Amino acid sequence: MPCRAHLGEVTARADDFHEFGCNILVVTQARPDVLAGFLAHFPQPVPVVGDPERVAYHAFGLERTSWWTFFRPGVIWRYLKHMFTGQRVRKPYAGEDVRQLGGDFLLNRAGEVIYSYRDPDPTRRPPVAELLRAASGR
């Protein structure tokens, strides 16, 4: 699932995460000026920060995939499925490396990682229900 769709799914359930005492922070590769422009057009209900040097991406073990990944049948199929549902595949913003994979992590107050999901390819993200289950501690 492309990133903007995952962002929408997670932020739509922000209240449910808050009920479990869980805040959300979105990390992007965007430079501050790019991020400010994006947020002016697409305000988000949760904080969004930039990591243009990808320090946090590296610290959390998020890898950069190869170009070949985009030609895997499963990846092409998921992009097509996404487009068939009326969603657009948009051009990346300035400075973004499309080969950088994302992921989702849950930290406790001590900063320990208690849940982790590293995207295996550009089209896969964890279901929000799985993230909520992790946040609920069940």
Add this chain to the structure above:
Amino acid sequence: MTLTIPLLLPTGETVPLSSFLTSDTLLLVFLRHLA
């Protein structure tokens, strides 16, 4: 070490990851890109 990772606000200000850890847990969503 993770908690000291510097992150940039849209204003250009740099803040550590720890400044967002104000609840029991914090869900970090790393995007591949904004598009």
